[in-house]
Amino acid sequence: MVVAVCEVCEWNRQQECLCIFRWSTGKVRTASANLARYIAMSTTSPPRNIEEELRALQPKIGAEVCRILGALSHACAEIGDLLRTGEDGLVDAAGNANSFGDAQLRIDLLADALIFKALKQTRCVCTASSEESASEVDIGGDPDSPFSVAFDPLDGSSVIGPNFTVGTIFGVWKGDKLRGVSGKQMVAAGMAIYGPRTVLVLSAQGCEKAGVLQYELRGAAALAGWKFLGEMAAFSDTVKLFAPANLRAAASHPGYGSLIQFYMSEKYTLRYTGALVPDIYQLMYKKGGIYINPTSAVAPAKLRLLYEVLPIAFLIESAGGVAAGADGTNRIMDMEVTDVDVRTGACFGSRSEVERCASHLPASPNVE
Known part of the structure; x- marks a missing residue:
């Protein structure tokens, strides 16, 4: 047993640690301490950077939204990598529930922490809200050009045990609040699919072409690159x-x-x-x-x-x-x-x- 500082909760300024790295006694398992270090080291940009690609190919989206989507894509790459190669116990019950009363797995809390940290580092997201905590959290973004993000860090986690495909869902709004908004104020959205392949689909206001952009993750998260697969568009009425x-x-x-x-x-x-x-x-x-x-x-x-x-x-x-x-x-x-x-x-x-x-x-x- 070793004592570890939870960097995630430290920046989030929570009074009580809610992540998987610490027991109520303040002690953690060595394996979990390694995961804490994994998060602390998880901010290096992958070779195929979605933020840079969107800025170059979709300039009308806006630099801040590109930065947010880039940060989310990197967090999703790491979640997918952990699901494939993570340590024992990630899909075990965490022993607590979220604010809605849903039982949480340890991987739920880890995915939540990774996304919160990625959003904080954009410095343009003022407010973030996760389904795991269900509150609007001030994460210190630029108040002169604020954005808000709502996300489900690991949707479908109840079927992880039998090894079903799961995913991450996120939406981006202009402004510093999420209560009172509708879909009409959204500026971007996306979801990651963690299955035999890790795939990311996203769309944003300002895309020069209609449709949803689709990427596939190639390589492990630390060296990963997102390969652009093309656009997804044109629903057909003939598919049964x-x-x-x-x-x-x-x-x-x-x-x-x-x-x-x-x-x-x-x-x-x-x-x-x-x-x-x-x-x-x-x-x-x-x-x-x-x-x-x-x-x-x-x-x-x-x-x-x-x-x-x-x-x-x-x-x-x-x-x-x-x-x-x-x-x-x-x-x-x-x-x-x-x-x-x-x-x-x-x-x-x-x-x-x-x-x-x-x-x-x-x-x-x-x-x-």
Whole structure:
């Protein structure tokens, strides 16, 4: 047993250490101390720097947004590297829960710490909020040109144990607050997919071409480079693929039940993992289909508007798809974040598929 200083919590000025490196006694395992040093050394720029590439190829995005996306891309590279090569116990329970009551894994807290540190070092992000802590944290960015970032550091961590694909989701807003914003004030969004490959997709206001930029990580994080794979755009109405989330709602939601029967009778391909990021990425990769997450009185909404739904809506619309609420009608990008814990159902996909959802889902009186 050794004593270690938690650099992450020190800069975040938290009264009590919330990261995985310290027990309540102030002592940590040697392995965890090594991870603390890994974070402290985790700020070197990779050879293929997304910030520099965006500044050169997409000058209308703006230097600050390029810097933020570059920092997030590097943090995502390190999270992916840790998932592939990390030490024993990373997917063990941390023994505590986040502010929403969700059980946390040690890797949840590590991913959270890596992203917070990366954002602080941009010096242009004033406010950041993580789904793991659900509060607006002042991280000391330039108040004259402030940005705010909301993120889910490791979405789908409950399926890490069985080795399913998981991911990181983030959204960027101009300004120094996140409560009261909507998707209309977003300036960028992205998500990383940690599967057989580590892939990053992002989009920003000011891109000279429509669509979502896609990168693949090559090499270990310390020497990693992001290889540009091209743009993801143009959702098609001919792709017959469905990802039905919150299936418990179908038992008391006749509209949802009829939709499931339609997909089955029309021989749609079922592709659903239970993790939001890979389920959305497959729609973008296949250029069509539908992800549907309705709600009912017995199966309420679980997706959080700020940390998950709005950033994904930004990406889906940038790729030529449609992002609507639980009944397939209201545009998600118009929804306001009245509180960090606002939750909603969602329909993401091709226009014709979202319209089909709208024709079925309002039939149930149990829709929230």
